[in-house]
Amino acid sequence: AQSVTQLDSHVSVSEGTPVLLRCNYSSSYSPSLFWYVQHPNKGLQLLLKYTSAATLVKGINGFEAEFKKSETSFHLTKPSAHMSDAAEYFCVVITISSGSARQLTFGSGTQLTVLP
Amino acid sequence: NAGVTQTPKFRILKIGQSMTLQCAQDMNHNYMYWYRQDPGMGLKLIYYSVGAGITDKGEVPNGYNVSRSTTEDFPLRLELAAPSQTSVYFCASSYEGGRGSPLHFGNGTRLTVT
Numbered sequence: 001a002q003s004v005t006q007l008d009s010h011v012s013v014s015e016g017t018p019v020l021l022r023c024n025y026s027s028s029y030s031p032s033l034f035w036y037v038q039h040p041n042k043g044l045q046l047l048l049k050y051t052s053a054a055t056l057v058k059g060i061n062g063f064e065a066e067f068k069k070s071e072t073s074f075h076l077t078k079p080s081a082h083m084s085d086a087a088e089y090f091c092v093v094i095t096i097s098s099g100s101a102r103q104l105t106f107g108s109g110t111q112l113t114v115l116p
Numbered sequence: 117n118a119g120v121t122q123t124p125k126f127r128i129l130k131i132g133q134s135m136t137l138q139c140a141q142d143m144n145h146n147y148m149y150w151y152r153q154d155p156g157m158g159l160k161l162i163y164y165s166v167g168a169g170i171t172d173k174g175e176v177p178n179g180y181n182v183s184r185s186t187t188e189d190f191p192l193r194l195e196l197a198a199p200s201q202t203s204v205y206f207c208a209s210s211y212e213g214g215r216g217s218p219l220h221f222g223n224g225t226r227l228t229v230t
Contacts, residue, residue: 009156104161109156
């Protein structure tokens with residue numbers, strides 16, 4: 001079985017300050033990890049993905065994430081928050097089991113508020 | 117490319133009514149998925165399809181049906197709507213089923229059953 005835990009359901013930052021959204025996972029197989037963003041009344045948009053190449057992954061809109069296998073983490077960061085970053089963020093893990101079954105698991109989401 | 121298109125955007129149903137949520141993609145993706153999103157619960161997989169004519173159940177299939185007659189379309193059918201089906205429904209697609217293949221999402225259908 002695999003799981004994804006987003007450690008904060010809500011994060012609030014001031015505009016111009018750093019953003020840290022935390023994600024931990026557990027999996028029996030080598031994972032791929034993704035971050036998605038969801039703006040109000042919109043679908044989920046892919047921010048970035050890790051698929052076993054470089055452990056530091058850069059995404060759109062200045063976001064990046066680092067895969068740390070020893071800590072089973074994939075935290076999302078951005079050096080300076082912008083008002084337009086206010087949204088809900090989802091961490092997703094995908095694995096392929098020994099029986100070739102694809103398992104995709106979503107975290108429960110982190111709501112990011114950016115204060116002026 | 118329009119990507120993944122869902123219709124309608126909003127719908128209110130009475131208990132016991134039926135409806136079909138439409139989903140179409142123009143990216144020639146083989147894999148398509150239906151998720152429901154409830155507050156604080158992330159997304160739960162209802163049904164998925166790995167190609168035309170092939171569908172399979174996800175985590176929460178009860179009360180729903182799907183079909184996949186073409187690569188492009190993947191409608192979701194609710195036969196007897198219940199208040200527990202009040203949710204936001206997302207259709208998604210991916211090029212293939214490997215662990216590196218991300219999902220592309222539509223903008224969702226917000227369904228209320230009263």
